[in-house]
Amino acid sequence: MTTAISATGLRKSYGDKLVLDGIDLHVPVGKIFSLLGPNGAGKTTAVQILSTLIGADGGDVRVAGHDLATEPDAVRAAIGVTGQFSAVDNLLTGEENLLLMSDLHHLSRREGRSRAARLIERFDLTEAAKRPASTYSGGMRRKLDLAMGLVGNPRIVFLDEPTTGLDPRSRRAMWDIIRELVSDGVTIFLTTQYLEEADQLADRIALLDHGRIVALGTPAELKRLIPGGHVNLRFADATDLDAAVGALGETSYDAETFSLQVPGDGGVRSLRTILDRLDAVGVEPAELSVHTPDLDDVFLALTGRTDQPKAAHR
Structure with missing residues (x-):
């Protein structure tokens, strides 16, 4: 399998509001694909469909080689999802959150504890593992949330605004973790409000506006679309x-x-x-x-919108 996610003619409406207007997306295995767009462009809806949280109105979609419409359980078994709103339970410790996820994945008690221990070490949460998640900093909560999404050993991970609210040091630490995942062969589908984040991480970027893909390419290719270089x-x-x-x-x-x-x-x-x-x-x-023009210039030129994603803190 060379394509982790393939969507053709993906459509979604809510009543009279057309959110996704027949978009095409093709994400290679082991790469970082970033979906950018103004608020309300349809980014979160696309992630929700591709991760089986909601159904599409039309289109052919395959995720990890499985048909999204007829094999949703197989898709769920192959993916991990970390949303912009943390799934961390504040009443549980970091370790307990991970063990809860292992139970949801029907892992044996032994395997669940083994995976939790490996993830705690990998995400540098050893000292905080026995503490309630309510005591964690924003960066620690993000790391725990991502670790929880990896308990099932997914080959495709959807990251929906993974660094929102983090300070610059925590954001860059999360970038390092994301790059490490990709070096292990994991495919990342990233939505972000930070243009520098997409520029730093993504192998390919799709710009979504009014439910349509208005530009697609590497960060360098997108920048060359705009005069001013x-x-x-x-x-x-x-x-x-x-x-x-x-x-x-x-x-x-x-x-x-x-x-x-x-x-x-x-x-x-x-x-x-x-x-x-x-x-x-x-x-x-x-x-x-x-x-060359940066992604801010690309965003403004191609969407004509002033509610562009945020510039990352430096």
Whole structure:
């Protein structure tokens, strides 16, 4: 199996409100796929359908090789779900929460305790394992919530806003855990309000707006869809700068710093063209840097919405 999730023509309505308008999604095994979109775009509805929590109105969907409509139990056995609202029981200790999940997965007492112990160690919760979850910090609760979703040893994990409310250090710790899962072959389906998070983690991103996929690709590919990219070049002296301006045509330059700015998408082909033109006049830049639009620019340009996801705390 090379495709963890495959959805074609996925549709969902609530009364007269069309939430998902025939979207197509294909998520490779062992990758991080991020679904972005404005509030109300349909992200959570998509996750709820793919994780069998609600039914679709139409479309063909396979998750972990199983038909979502006819094999929902097999799908549930293959996935883990961590939502933006924690499933942690505050009255139980961290260990007890994990043992409860092992009971729900019908694991033997011995296997349940073994898995709980491994997850407690993996998520660095050993010192807090015997304490009530009500005493946990936000970052610890998120880690426990994700650990609970892994008790069943899922090969596909749905992470719906996994780092909402976390401080920068806790957020980056969660990123490390997510990358570690992927290195073990787990597929991650991520929705997030933090554009930097998707940029840092996702292999591919789909941008959902008004129930439709309006863009799909790697973070770099999406950024190249938006004009405004440029290459900054700095030269050793005014002579080289003048030669570069003559070779490259219409550019914005600064005579005091011997630098100029050339419009471009930052791709290999455009960079090669710039360097070939400079080489033809015997000029080599002292410094070169590429600037491309970020995901904020992509979001605003393609959705036209002002309620964009949040910029991550730095």
